[in-house]
Amino acid sequence: MTGKWKSFGIAVAVVGALGIAACGSSSSSSSSGPKGNLEFAVFHAFSGPNAAYGPEAAAGCYPAIVEINAAGGILGHKVHCTPVDSKGEPADAVPAANRMIASSSSLVGVIGGGSNEATAVVPLFQQAHIPIFSTTGQSSFDHNTASYFWRILSPDSAQGSAMAAAAKKLGITRAATMFGNDIAAQGSAPSAIAGVKRLGLALPASQTLAVGQSSYRSEATAMSNAKPQAIITEADPQTSATYFSELSQVGQVPKLITDPVSQEPNWRKAMGGAIGTTLLNKQDYAVVAYSPATLPAYKVFTSELMASAKHVPNPSQWNADLYSVADYDSAIIMALAMDAAHSDAPGVYNRYVTKVTAPSSGATIVHTYAAGKAALAHGKHIQYVGAVGPVHFNQWHNAGNAFAIERYVNGNWKVYSLITAAEINAAAGF
Amino acid sequence: MAVFISAVGFGVVTAAILAISAVGFTLQFSVTNVFNLAFGSVMTLSGFVAYWLNHAGLNIWVAMAAAAVSGGLISLAINEAIYTPFIRHGLNLFGMVIVTISVAVIFDHGLQAAVGPTFFSYTAPAGKAFRFADFVLTRQELIIVGIAVLLTILVQVALQYTRVGKAMRGLAINASLARACGVPTRGVIALAWFVSGVLAGVGGVALFLDISTFTATTGSEFLIVIIAAAVLGGIGSPRGAVLGALVVGIVTEVGAAYWNAELKDVLAFGVLIAVLLVRPQGLFSRLATERAIAR
Known part of the structure; x- marks a missing residue:
């Protein structure tokens, strides 16, 4: 092999090696919040070709925590959103998820896992007993059996x-x-x-x-x-x-x-x-x-979105974005489930997700976290009707x-x- | 037949756009032996220079000329400020590839942090469309093809007939011998980086015009097909880069027209592998000497 071709061969090998290395070395921005705080991870692509998915999901999470914290937090804990970059690739998403699970003791729920990486990371969150509210549209989740997986929007x-x-x-x-x-x-x-x-x-x-x-x-x-x-x-x-x-x-x-x-x-x-x-x-x-934007919860979402400009640049751009809306509802549902369960332990409150969303006779219909929290405090059953409308999860944790x-x-x-x-x-x- | 003619015509347009960048990439590699994977970042940065000027009211072709100059300066600056110190410290070829990738990552991600993960488009109407059966060519595409032809001819003529071109070819074949013969290697290398950057700037704007919209990472995303064209033609050969771009462009378009649009890349890279199996040095390369990084 001549020098020129040898060097070219080395270059190609390095590109490949670096690609593999990059896959294994993706960094996440996961970090534990202040003591006593709870954390929702926004697990999505914040870089790469699908880098818009992360800000889109964050535009759902941040308005939700504004609302939750304004109502006194969850069981006395303030809550915050932590962006974690999945890069929209399974090879990057898996180590990022593993690091996040291992390093964050205050993590109580995950918003995200798009179609590109959901199949790879949902088993990890299932194993870690952490609820994940995903916007993946993949049909493979139509008959999902992972008890910690939840999908608000209709499948593809x-x-x-x-x-x-x-x-x-x-x-x-x-x-x-x-x-x-x-x-x-x-x-x-x-x-x-x-x-x-x-x-x-x-x-x-x-x-x-x-x-x-x-x-x-x-x-x-x-x-x-x-x-x-x-x-x-x-x-x-x-x-x-x-x-x-x-x-x-x-x-x-x-x-x-x-x-x-x-x-x-x-x-x-x-x-x-x-x-x-x-x-x-x-x-x-x-x-x-x-x-419909006329739903009471949608109006609250819009209001809280505009109040989140510190973390959500140009917030109005997300007001009609259904994925942001669904991610907002996801955070509110997790918060209400914790209140209903009187526990922020994911393994406990996960069972209460359907209890705060399913229709039932005598249930108080609520459209905000504050109203839900108040009703639960008075010992009532609630049904959260969110910004996407009623959320009826079936046995596979899918809502249509x-x-x-x-x-x-x-x-x-x-x-x-x-x-x-x-x-x-x-x-x-x- | 009409489908074939239009597919070949579309392939030529695609090839023209790829060729500008492929010639720039291969020219710099042939002279310096640095496999510069930050080339795509220079395309993007220059593309943004054109974007800002274009949105400040400048005609896109004037903005492209400014992008060419800025591409040359950026490329030169990267070499002088980053690559040259590493080369002086004797970093090997392998290490230099890592450095160029690092530069690409820094530039792409830094730019994305600055401009945001969103899409940008030039204000430049495609202009009148010329139709030949199914083959449609807009005025904008016609100009881009013209620029590509002009630039590649200029580079080829310069390499063939000018003193500096001959010096570049001398460096490409044997840097030590060229230095011993009195070739001012440092200046020639700097010029190679500048010209490569100019072509990256023009190629970037042409590509971004063609695909209509771009992000902070688009240049790097298209680098693989640019390198493919350069390798197919024979790495180090500007003429080969043009031919490689033609093969890649025509094969992908004909493949999409007759076979399966989803597998057009498979066909193009299949042809690449087949050609390299028969002719590992590519279609045109004559560089086959034991070389180190030129300094």
Whole structure:
């Protein structure tokens, strides 16, 4: 081997070795809070391609602790949020989770674990007996048996069916699909494609894109030639922006039937920069869990979010973000479960999660932590109806939602149409 | 046939964008023997310079020129302030790769902390679209292809016919011999870093224009395909880098058009492996001497 090739070979080896080393050496920002304080970990990606997920989840946690601490804390303990960087990769998330579990004695609950890393880290939290409220959409958790895993939002399979149902509801007869090939986007792809076929709509193109490419011109040309009336889509901001920018150059961007990802500020910023905000707002129909901003808990969330500007930069950007809303509810539910259990021990209060959320005769419906805490102090049973609405966990610790088609009008998300359970069931084949 | 022609045309556009950076990467490596994995960070930093100027009201092409200059200066500064002291201390090739990765991490994460984990876009309309059957080329893409062709020809001509170009080639083949022959190695090396940075700046802006939006880490994320183009063409050969970029660009687009869009990378890197099995030195490389890092 010559010197040049030897050095190149070494360089490649080093890149590989460093990659492996980096995977094993990711740092978390986990730390124990002051003595007596309790800690919710915001376990999400704060760096890397999905670095927006962490701030999004934090925008749910911080408003919740403002509310909880204003009401005197949990069982007399103040609570705080600790961001922990999972980097959105299992190889980084696992050591980060292990370090966090080992180093933090005040950790009482976890908010996070996105689709990319949930499968890897949920068993760790299960083993450590720490409740994890995840926003993963992976279908593998549809029949979850981990007792410490909880999911407030509907799984991706339901999301995909709802997107197909939305196409039908919008009067679309030719609906194409375009999904990224990452775990997060692929969660809803099969049910969306199956739903389109089941509802009798034509499927002129169905594309799975390798994410993060410098060009999708051939794919965009094929899509343009297929002439769909709408594209049902989920892909990361970068991929979406490149693809739809190129589609707008080779043809027309038809109606876009998107999911909650399209309500994330980063996705809108990327797509707005690529095809223009006017065209984006005109063509985008976001299919999201129905969570009307008029709900009492939603109003409280909005208020506490605005009061969290110290930890949440530009807080208003998260007000319509369903994941932030769900993460807010997650923290409130954990806090109320601790009060109901009279214990902040995760192994104890985990059993009380359904006791503060399930509907029951005589239960006092509460929309805030303060109201729930007061009712529990008076010995009442409570049902927390959160910012996402009622949270009914099934035996697999999954809670479903109704869906709505929302449109971005004058700087706000407006409900355009509701999608009924019957419409979703028709798409899902139930 | 129309699909094939359009896929090849799209591949040429992709290749032009990759080629600018691949030529910059390979030129610097050939002269200095430093496998600079912070090249993507220079692309990003320069891209942000263009972004700030563009959003201050400057035309994108003027902003690109400013990004080129800033890329050159950043690249030069990185070499002078960080790499050169390590080289003087006799750090080996292996150690230098670690240093370049460290620089990339520091720059990318530092920039992300400064600008936030969000997306940025230039204010630059794609312009009029020219259609040839299914093949569509915008005015912006046409300009980028023109810039790529112009820059690669300039680099090739400079290397072939100018004194400094010949000095660079001499350094690339044997640094000690070049020094013994009176080549001012320090100046030539500095120039190589500057030119490499200029190409990183132009390549970064071209790439970010093409993909419409970018973040603080986008340059580094695309480095692997840039290196692939350089390696395929023959590491150290600007001409080879262009050819490598053409192969990568056309194979990915034709693969997406005829095969499976999800597996376009598999096809492109499969071709890379196949070519390297037959010709380990790449398509064009003539560098095959025992070399250390040039100082």
